[in-house]
Amino acid sequence: MTSSPNAADHNGVHYFKQGWTLISLSGIRRFVILPLAVNVILMGGAFWWLFTKLGEWIPAMMSRVPGWLSWLDYLIWPVAVISVVLVFSYFFSTIANLIAAPFSGLLSEQLEARLTGKAPPDTGIWDIMKDLPRIMKREWQKLAYYIPRALVLFALYFIPVVGQTAAPVLWFLFSAWMVVIQYCDYPFDNHKVSFADMRRSLGKNRIDNMQFGALVSLFTMIPVLNLVILPVAVCGATAMWCDRYRSLYVRNNLDINPTRG
Template sequence: MATVQPTSYNGIHYFAQGWKLIRLPGIRRFVVIPLLINIILLGGAFTWLFYRLNEWIPRLMSHVPDWLQWLSYLLWPLTVLSIVLVFSYFFSTIANWVAAPFCGLLAEQLEGRLTGHPLPDSGWLALVKDIPRIMKREWQKLAWYLPRALGLLLLYFIPGFGQTVAPVLWFLFSAWMLAIQYCDYPFDNHKVSFQKMLGALRQHKTANMQFGALVSLFTMIPLLNLAIMPVAVCGATAMWVDRYRQQLAMPAVRSAEVKQVTSR
């Protein structure tokens, strides 16, 4: 597997960059559709959730064994956190499915802006032609995610231990999965295979976990979570350009860039 380009920037830097990059002239119009999808799906889901929590929490806490009642003061906030974590990731996944083609287009246009070298066959027409392949890639990510997520959810059924350990493990898993989810858009634009992308991301796992953890955290914060999808796409694209693009970009892209430089 090809080595990836080292960089001194960490995941926090790229997350902060995402908030700046969504405001770039010429990029803002590609932000609109992912932003609207996220507002409708994630905003509506969280509004419904906060109305239901008062009913769900007492019901869940009633299943705590009597010998663990003394831990209620700790288990109650962990239970709330667990619900919000699972709920936020579930609905952000749905939003990403719906918005996947538009997120890919946003990553494509931003990469062209950051590098000065637009991808070949970019634009809305190429997007429509590419939708079947994009959806196949989303299924591939889901197939990787589901067995691991189900294993973590089973921990919640272990009294005491599950309610204390599972939220921490779920947050870490969500951070890694969200890093994969958003970094995949620029990787997939260059037809980098899913397994090759995983290998590249693991080489900088700390930075990617930092990035994914911030995305996961902001996904749980009302109002801020409505803008998190395009922010994460832009941050992940900046990371791709800095860390991975030089070695993993499509040969056709590198060849076109070399020709453009030598013709000057």
């Protein structure tokens, strides 16, 4: 299997679907196991706990709705549930991604070699350990980008009616964009592409990329399916990198930085 030369014909839905196929490739499955195990343990436990608490949290949230808005209960209640699940899903998927980052980077590296027909790098535990400081620094860069924007969206929830209606929509769109950044970052970072350069490149295909991010975000909220979404998203994002962005940064087997010519 190699990357497609017709990347312009592929949208985010294509890469999401491709991710499900790529996790089952022979020779790739063994690199899926560790990020999958991290996600199953963390997300499985987190969502079990969430659904035991929703019965307490939602009535408490609804009790804060002004009496004169009680006629909107039928609308505010589902919005409240969706809001809690959205925030919870992204929070715990971020923690899972942080823990699994070294293994996700390894999965992306091996899959890229498979898709491009190159010899896979011989990466051992020591190589992963040496890369940990760089990997963790990159994860903190993503958090630094995410936190101030998330706080602004969180503040919207305190604006009666308008904020509580618009915030879940804006949060979902923002989460979709952050998903694109999160999972596409693995192949970009493997080639030492700066965080700023990566965001600029992804922004040029924002609509297609947001399709990919929206689907991953949606599946992150679905019990059972959310347990396997981490490696699926890494594989789909790596296929996207190979088709759309690799040629911008890798020429003749050498990594390049386009901002330096």
